[in-house]
Amino acid sequence: MQQDTKVKRVAVRAIDIGHSNTKYTLGRKDSGNGNAIKTAMFTSIAPRVAKTQTINTTGAQRSSASIIGVGDADYWVGPGAASQAGGSEPRFVNDDYCLSPKYHALMLGALNEMAQEEGAGHELMIEQLVLGLPLTTYVRHADALRSRMTGEHRIGRAGESTLRQVTIKDVSVLVQPHGALMNLGTSRFAALSGLNLVVDAGGGTLDWFMTRGTEPNWAKSGAHAKGMLHCGLAVADGIKKSWRNQFEVMDTIDLALRTNAESFTVSGHDYPLAAHRADVEAVLAESVNSLLESTGDLDGVSRILFVGGGARLFHDYMKRAFPRLQRVMTIDSDPVFANLLGFHIAGEYQLRRAVAAR
Template sequence: MPEIVAIDLGYGHTKVVSQGRDGEIKRMIFPSVAPITTRERTAESNGMGALRTVTVCVGANNYVIGKDAYLEADSNYSRSRLDEYSQTDGYHALMLGALALSGLREIDQLVIGLPLTTLDTYHSVMSSKYLGEHSIGATYARRKVELAVRNVLVTSQPAGAMINAVAGQPGLKKATNLAIDMGYFTMDFLMCEGLRPFYKRSGAVQGGMSGYYDHLNGMVAEKITSEGLPAQSTVDHFRLEETLSNGIQGENGRTIYSLRIGKLEVDITECVERASTRLTEYLDRMMTTLGGGSSMGIISSVVLAGGGARMILPAVKERFGKTHDIVMQDAAQYAIANGFLHFGLASAKRAAAQV
C-alpha cells in the first residue's frame, strides 16, 4: 500500500493523519506553536519527564514542535495571525515537525490544505516547497530524519471536511452542501454541489475561535473581579480551550464549565453561554457572502468540521436546524485531515492505474 501523510495545519492546532504500507492509520494532534530555542536538547537525566517534541532547523533557528512545545514558549509568545502564515518560518517548522513525527520516510502522497482565501496564491509554492527530499532535525543533531515526498497535493481545508463527509455519507455527493470549518483565526465555508465547489459563494470570516476566546476572556475577567478574586486582564487561550474541552454534563442537560484560578474552581458556564453571540455573528457574516436565503434554499446539508465545530453547533442548529440536515462529523478536529487522507488514497489509486 502507498504511504500517505495528510496534514491539516491550522493557526490553532496541527492535525496529522497517516497511513503506512501496512495499512495502519495513525492520528495525532499538537498545538501550532513553534517557539525558537537556543538550548541544546538532550535526554532528560535530572528526574524530570522528557518533553514530547522534536526540534527542527529552519534558516538559522531551531524550533520546538510537538504536543509539549508550548512548554518551551515564554509568556510573550503569540501565534501568527498573518494571511501569509503558510509562508512563514514557523509554519515551515511545523510542517517539517509533522512530517518527522508521522514516522513515514518514503511518502508517496503528501496532502496539505490552505484556507480558501490563500489557496490560489500559494498552491504552486506549497507544492514545490515540500516535494522531494528533506533532512529534518536541529542544527546540532548528529543524526537527522531523512525522508522523501514523491507527490504533493494541495487543496482547501473545508474541501477536506466535505470529502470526509461524503466518504461517510455517500448520499451527500448528490446534494448541495455547505461545509463550515470552524478554525482558530477564521471560519472557512465552502458551498458545493456534491464535491463541485461554488467558489463565488464560499470564503472565510475573520475571527474564528480566537475571536470567541477573546470575547469570552473579557466576560471571565469581569466575573473573576466581581467575585472578589485578584483581577486577571487575560486568561490564556490554551486554558480556555482546555476548560471548554472538559465541560461536565449537568442533570438538566446543561454543560457546566469550570476554570481553575490558582487552587479555586470558578464556574464560567454563564460566560460561555453569553459569549456564543460572537459565533452567531460569524454566521451572519457568512450569510452575506452566501447571498442570504437564495443560497440556503438550495442547500440540503450543513457539514461542520474543525476544532470549534462543537462550540458552533448550537448556533448552527438554531439557525438552520429546522430546514437543513446538520452533519456533525465524529472527531471533528480530524475531519479535514481524514478527508485529505481519502484524497491522497484516491490520487495514489489513479497513479497506480496509469502505470
C-alpha cells in the same frame, strides 16, 4: 551505534495545520474497525530554543518534543512542546501564517512524528502528501506551499548535522473543508446529491464550502478570518487581557466553549461562561453573517455538515438562529479529524491514478 541508512517508504500521508492544532495521518492500520486511517495531533505551538541552551539533540528527537531547525532558529515542536513553552506563547492569526517559520516548524514536526512512527532511522520517503489551506489563503498560497514541501527536508537543529531526512515525491493542496466532504462521500456517497454545505469551524477561520453533488460552487464558498480562537479571546478580554498570550488558559477556555460547559477554572477560580455569552455570540454572528453574504439563502441546501474543533458551538448557534434548517444540520462523527481523513483519502485516489497512468 551505527546509523540506520535504509530509506523507509510510505505511500500516502496528510497534514492539516491549524492555529490551534497540527493534525496528521500515520497510514492505514489494521484495527477492530478494519483497515482504518490512523490519526494524531499536537498543539500548534513552537517555542523558540535559546541558542545558548545545551541539549542532547539525539535524545530530544526521541522525546515527546523534537528540536526543529528552520533557517537559523530552533523550535520545540510536538506533543510535548507545551512543557518547553515560556511565559507567553501567543497564537497570531494572519493571512501569511502558512509562510511563517513557525508553520514550517510545525510541518517538519509532523513529518518527524511520521518518521518515528515508521521507525525510519535515517530517511523517510512519502510518495504522496496532501495538505490543506483555508479558503482565505488558498488561491494566494497553495502553489508556494506545494513547491516548498516537495522534495527533501532535513530534520535537526539549525547549523548542525541532519538527524533525519524526509523526502516527499508529490504534494497536493486542498481547501480544508473539501476534505470533510470527501470523507463523507466515501461512506455515504448518496449524501452528496443536491446542495451540500460544509461549515468548518477552525481556530483562526470559519470556512464554508458549497457543492452541488461533488462539484464545488466556488462563488458560494469562502471564509471569514474569525474562528474559535476569537471566541476564546472574547472571553479572555472580558476578564484579563494578558490571558490571550497564555495558551494553557486559552486552551481551558476553548475546551469550555466547545463542550458547552457552564464555567471554566483558572488558578483555582471558577468563571461562569454565562457572563461572556453575549461577547461569544457577537463573534459567532459576525462569522455566520459573512457566510450568508456569500451563500445567500440556505433553504435549498440538502445537508449542512459541521466540522472542526468548533463544530458543536457553531452548529448550536445556527440551530438557534435558523430553526427551519435544523433537519438538514448535522455534526460530523469525527469533526476534529474530518478534513484530515478526507485529505488522506484524496491522496490515495491521486496515487492510484498516478500509478495507473505510468
